[in-house]
Amino acid sequence: MTHIIIVGKMFTKYQILGKPTFYDTLVWSMGKHDDHDIIKDFVDQWFDIHKYPVNTDPETILREDFPFEECHTLLGGRYFNNTMSYMIAYAILGGATKLSFYGCTFAFDHEKRKDQLENVRQLVAFAKGRGIDIYDFDGVITAEYPEPSGDKDFDG
Amino acid sequence: MLVSFDVFDTALIRKVYKPVDIFDLVDDTFKQKRIQAENLARIDNMFYTLSDIYKHIPERKYKTKTEINLEYDNCEQNTKIYKKYLQHIENGDTVIFISDMYLPSIIIRRMLEKCGYTQPKVYVSCEMGAYKSDGSLFRKVQEIEGKIDIHYGDNYQCDIVAAMNEGIKPIFNVALENIKTDVPDVNSKLRKYLIQNEQSVLPLDCKIARYLAPMVYDFTKWILDNREKGQKIFFNARDGYLPYLLAKDVFKADNIHYIECSRKSVLFCSFDFSKPIESPVNALHFERLILPRTGGVFGFLESINFPEERIKLLTTKPKENIREFVIRNQKELYKYFKECKDNALKYLDKFNLSNDDMIVDVGYFGSIQMAIEQITNKKLNGMYLQTFPSDVDKFCKRYSYFERPIVKYCLMIESVMSSAEDGVYGYTKFGEPIHYKDNDTKKAFSQRIIKNVMESCKFIHNEKIPTNSIDVEKLVVRLLYYPTLEESKYCNEPIFENGNIKEFESVVWFEPDLIKRGELQHCYDKSYWRPAFMVQLRNDKELAYLEKFIRIHD
Numbered sequence: 014m015t016h017i018i019i020v021g022k023m024f025t026k027y028q029i030l031g032k033p034t035f036y037d038t039l040v041w042s043m044g045k046h047d048d049h050d051i052i053k054d055f056v057d058q059w060f061d062i063h064k065y066p067v068n069t070d071p072e073t074i075l076r077e078d079f080p081f082e083e084c085h086t087l088l089g090g091r092y093f094n095n096t097m098s099y100m101i102a103y104a105i106l107g108g109a110t111k112l113s114f115y116g117c118t119f120a121f122d123h124e125k126r127k128d129q130l131e132n133v134r135q136l137v138a139f140a141k142g143r144g145i146d147i148y149d150f151d152g153v154i155t156a157e158y159p160e161p162s163g164d165k166d167f168d169g
Numbered sequence: 170m171l172v173s174f175d176v177f178d179t180a181l182i183r184k185v186y187k188p189v190d191i192f193d194l195v196d197d198t199f200k201q202k203r204i205q206a207e208n209l210a211r212i213d214n215m216f217y218t219l220s221d222i223y224k225h226i227p228e229r230k231y232k233t234k235t236e237i238n239l240e241y242d243n244c245e246q247n248t249k250i251y252k253k254y255l256q257h258i259e260n261g262d263t264v265i266f267i268s269d270m271y272l273p274s275i276i277i278r279r280m281l282e283k284c285g286y287t288q289p290k291v292y293v294s295c296e297m298g299a300y301k302s303d304g305s306l307f308r309k310v311q312e313i314e315g316k317i318d319i320h321y322g323d324n325y326q327c328d329i330v331a332a333m334n335e336g337i338k339p340i341f342n343v344a345l346e347n348i349k350t351d352v353p354d355v356n357s358k359l360r361k362y363l364i365q366n367e368q369s370v371l372p373l374d375c376k377i378a379r380y381l382a383p384m385v386y387d388f389t390k391w392i393l394d395n396r397e398k399g400q401k402i403f404f405n406a407r408d409g410y411l412p413y414l415l416a417k418d419v420f421k422a423d424n425i426h427y428i429e430c431s432r433k434s435v436l437f438c439s440f441d442f443s444k445p446i447e448s449p450v451n452a453l454h455f456e457r458l459i460l461p462r463t464g465g466v467f468g469f470l471e472s473i474n475f476p477e478e479r480i481k482l483l484t485t486k487p488k489e490n491i492r493e494f495v496i497r498n499q500k501e502l503y504k505y506f507k508e509c510k511d512n513a514l515k516y517l518d519k520f521n522l523s524n525d526d527m528i529v530d531v532g533y534f535g536s537i538q539m540a541i542e543q544i545t546n547k548k549l550n551g552m553y554l555q556t557f558p559s560d561v562d563k564f565c566k567r568y569s570y571f572e573r574p575i576v577k578y579c580l581m582i583e584s585v586m587s588s589a590e591d592g593v594y595g596y597t598k599f600g601e602p603i604h605y606k607d608n609d610t611k612k613a614f615s616q617r618i619i620k621n622v623m624e625s626c627k628f629i630h631n632e633k634i635p636t637n638s639i640d641v642e643k644l645v646v647r648l649l650y651y652p653t654l655e656e657s658k659y660c661n662e663p664i665f666e667n668g669n670i671k672e673f674e675s676v677v678w679f680e681p682d683l684i685k686r687g688e689l690q691h692c693y694d695k696s697y698w699r700p701a702f703m704v705q706l707r708n709d710k711e712l713a714y715l716e717k718f719i720r721i722h723d
Contacts, residue, residue, distance in 0.1 A: 027279045030241045048273055050220030054234030 015039070016111040017104040019097065020056065022046050026116025028150050029055065041104075043096045044068055060103075062096055080106070088139065095129040101136040111146040112137070118151045130154070171315055172257045173337075175301075175322035176268040176277055176291070178344040180250050181284055184243040184632065186364070187346045190357035194239050195231070202226055203236075207271075218295045219271045237276055246284035250321060250342060254286060267310055267320070269294040269301050269327060301327040307335045323347075353647045355640035359383060362634055363644070366625075374614060375621045377648075377659050381585045382625030384554075384645055387636040388570045389415040389626075392529055392552050393422055395568070400550075401526040403428045408531035410588030411622055418623075419630050426520055428528075429602045430513075430537055432457065433594040437473060438510035439543035446499045447492075453560055457536055459491045466494050474595055474603075475505060508598075513544050515600025522547045529553075531586050532569075533579060535561035554582070575642060578649050580676050580697035584660050585622065589615035610662070650700050654708050657701035679705040684712055693719050 016038040020026045029040065042056045045067045053059075053070060061068040062076045084102035085091050093099050097117070104112060119130040130153070137154055141147055149155040174180045177188065185191050192200035206225035210217040219233050257264055266289050268277060274291040281289040292310045299305035301324075311317055317337045322328020323344040332339040345364055352363040366379045389412040396402060402422070404413035406429040416422040437458055440451045447455060459469070469491045470480060483498045495502060524547050528538055532555040539561045542549055551567040555576035561567070576582050589612045591604035629636065648656060660676035678696040680688075696702040707713050 024275050024278075027275055030238065030276070030279050030283075048275065050218070051233055051237070051273055051276070054232040054237075 015104075015107065015109045016113065017041055017107075017109045018113045018115065019100055019104075019117065020052070020115050021097070021117035021119075023116040023118045023120065023151070025118065025151055026052065028115050041100055043100065060096055060100055062099060079103075088136075092132070092135065094125075094132045097129070098132045098136045101133070101140060105140055105143060105145065109140075109145060111148070112140055113148040113150070114154055115150045117149070118153050170257070170260070170262040170318040171265070172262045173265045173267045173310070173317050173320045174250065174254065175320070175324065175328050175342075176266050176270065176281070178247075178323040178346075179321055179328070179342050180247060180254070180266060180286060181244045181280060182247045182345065183240075184245060184358055184361065186357040186361040191236075191239055191243060193357060194243070195235060199231060202228075202231070210271075216295050216298045216300075217271055218273065222271060237272070240272065241276075241280055241283065244280045244284060247342075251285060253321065258287075263314070264289075265310065265314060265317075266291045267301065267306060268292070269306070269324075271295050301331050304331045304335045307332060307337060311335075351647065351651075351653050353643040355643055356635050356637075358632070358634045359629075359636065359640060362629070362632075371621075372617075373655060373659055374617055377656065378585055378618045378621035379625045380644065380648060381582070382622045383629060383634075383636045384582075384641045385411050385586065385622055386415065386419075386626045386629050387638060387641050388412060388554050389420065390636070391570050391638070392416070392527065393420055395552070396527065397525075400424075401426065401520075401523065402552075403520065403522070403526060403528045403549075405430055405528060405530045405537065407588040407590060407592060408583055408586040409529045410590075411586050411619060412529055414619070414623060415626055419626055428517070428520060429593040430517075430541055431593050432537060433472070433474070433592070434509075434596065434602070435513055435537060435540040435544060437506045438513045439540035440503070440506055442503050442507060445496075446503070447496050453536065453539070455495075459495060466491060469494070473505075475502075479505070509595060510544055512596035512598055512600060515598075516596045516602065517541065517545050519600060522549070524548045525550060527552050531555070531579075531583055532576065533557045534559040535565050535567050538567065539565050554586075555579075570638065571642060571645075572638070573642070575646055575649070578676075578698040578700070581649065581660065581701075582645075584614075584676060585618055587615055587618075589613075589619060649698070652698075652701045652704055654704055657698075657704040659701070660698075661705075677701045677705065681709065681712060684715070689715055689718060690720060 018029060018038065018040045020029065020040055020042040022044070039057045040055055041058045041060065042052070043060045046052045059068050059070050059073040060079070061073050062079045064076065066073070066075055079099065080103070081099070083106055084093065084099055087102050087106060093102070101112065119126055121127055133154055137147055147155060177183070183191060185194070189200060189204060192203045203222070203226065206222045209225040210221040214221055219236065223231070223233050254264060266277070266281060268291065270277065270293050272293065274293045274296055277291045277293060278289050281291070292306065294300050294306055297306055297309050299309045301307060307317065319340060320328060320332040320337045321340045321342055322332070323342050325341070329339040329341050345361060348364065348368065350364050350367055352360055352367060354360070355363070363380060366376055369376065371379070392402065392412065393416060402416070402425045404410070404416070404425065404427050406427065410427070413425065413427045416425050436454055440446060440454055444450050466485055466489070479501065482501050485494060522545050526547070526549055528541065528549045529552045530537065532553045534557055535551055538549060538551040542565060548566070551565060553567060553569050555571045555574065556567050556569040557574055591607045593602040594605050595603045597603060628634070657677065661679055662675055674695070676697045678692045679702050680692050683692055693699065693702055703716070706716055
């Protein structure tokens with residue numbers, strides 16, 4: 014039973030303060046945060062799989078160490094466009110039974126962010142389909158689509 | 170209106186007494202290193218952050234995460250300030266938080282949210298590059314937010330004087346560590362709890378109960394820690410009641426029992442009936458039997474509940490003292506005592522006492538333990554809050570929580586330990602306890618005490634507030650020997666039975682009416698808490714000068 018907490022860069026990441034953690038809970042995050050000096054101690058495993066990594070902490074999983082092929086095999090193709098999606102796949106490969114997300118609001122600071130959010134939602138749905146529990150503090154990744162729009166072709 | 174609150178010791182308080190005491194929660198050596206590191210960080214950069222501090226702590230085992238988690242876990246809402254906060258919110262005021270602090274605002278926000286402050290806006294010195302003390306932080310915040318109308322804070326220079334100089338109305342909220350206190354220097358969490366109790370508006374008896382709760386808690390813990398496998402523990406009424414409740418409800422101990430044995434119910438059961446009552450082997454019990462407070466032969470017979478219908482079988486002589494009366498009526502008295510012993514044994518047999526079981530009581534000379542051992546023919550381990558040396562030590566194993574004889578003013582301590590039940594004075598032929606009716610005022614008093622002690626002990630247990638015999642001794646010595654004027658008025662009503670169930674006494678015996686009638690020495694001699702008596706005397710404008718007339722002989 015492994016619980017992986019994925020912490021994004023938004024301020025709600027500090028909601029993990031005060032949350033009980035057990036021996037089988039790990040906190041993961043990516044890249045380098047603005048308040049890296051503070052957050053780094055809270056994170057058990059850092060990922061920086063960009064071509065030009067910015068996180069120089071030792072034991073960070075870098076591009077050359079990351080099992081990209083296994084992740085592609087898991088999903089049956091290259092269905093990834095961002096680090097967090099790969100981290101979800103990595104967690105599934107590692108046998109995670111629960112995934113939690115904090116500080117993941119996917120504020121649209123650039124064009125690609127919307128696509129990245131959709132990709133993360135796909136991976137989360139994939140994880141759910143495999144029976145993994147999902148908890149999303151910010152409610153953005155797991156947000157449902159709105160009520161049927163009144164389009165009679167869709168609504169029937 | 171725009172209202173600002175300081176954060177630490179204003180909007181939030183910590184569970185420790187002084188801010189730096191939080192470092193003691195890491196380990197024994199961290200505090201010194203941490204304070205030194207902060208001093209060094211301050212030299213490098215006057216607007217230092219937490220990370221700057223940890224650069225000066227070389228040991229990798231110490232992480233910012235530990236300190237942040239400790240601050241988070243040990244912060245709680247300052248309810249007094251929170252009420253003000255809510256009032257301002259209700260009035261439609263804008264509320265912000267301003268702090269001279271090395272923690273980032275993001276962390277402080279989480280702490281404030283945890284304590285009920287909604288979506289707090291926080292300005293902190295390490296991020297703003299300014300401090301409150303010279304007014305610069307206030308000025309920077311006002312550039313962003315507009316004119317601050319009121320600022321709440323605990324630091325006189327930084328929150329009050331500096332705010333006033335910036336044209337902001339300051340409201341002073343004194344931090345707990347700066348409040349004058351009579352609580353001695355005990356461990357930080359305990360000290361904080363006791364000072365909050367001291368500052369509370371609870372009635373005096375409730376405050377005293379809470380002040381002494383650590384003593385009851387640690388005494389119970391000491392008993393359970395010293396228990397060996399298989400030992401049953403017998404808590405003796407009525408002073409063993411609170412430790413029994415604690416052992417059962419808080420420590421969840423098993424194989425514990427509550428027994429009712431008093432001097433009245435067992436002392437005269439334990440004579441060696443094969444020897445004369447005045448013989449050396451019976452000396453201990455004989456002397457206790459004829460203690461002078463019973464007053465006269467019929468008072469003595471009443472105190473041992475001698476059946477009225479059998480009094481005619483006894484003979485008296487004029488002007489005979491109790492000793493002579495008892496020796497002359499030994500035969501009838503022994504007959505009665507043997508019946509009492511049989512009944513007491515029927516009662517005690519129900520508990521299946523074994524050798525080496527523990528018996529718990531408040532103290533002091535072990536006569537009840539010895540009596541029980543003689544009745545049941547079992548050897549017990551007596552666990553007492555306080556023991557005084559006595560001849561009983563030749564026969565019984567006794568252990569004292571307090572290593573030094575400090576519980577000199579016993580009734581004062583017993584007022585906190587005692588149950589709210591009636592006392593036992595004997596047993597029926599079926600081995601059922603027979604009770605005398607204690608007065609209702611005293612019972613109501615005891616119920617309040619028990620409620621407050623239990624609430625405090627549960628709090629101490631749940632919050633893991635450390636207790637130890639050294640701190641407890643400091644607390645007890647301070648209260649017993651150096652009570653405040655307020656404390657000295659505790660138990661000054663005559664509601665306590667101390668050997669005679671028909672006459673009630675107070676603990677302090679400070680009776681101005683009696684003193685004015687010439688009974689100053691009598692009241693002092695009768696007082697079960699003489700330091701309290703003296704405090705009240707010295708503070709009485711009319712009677713203070715009489716102190717020189719008191720003959721002090723203890």
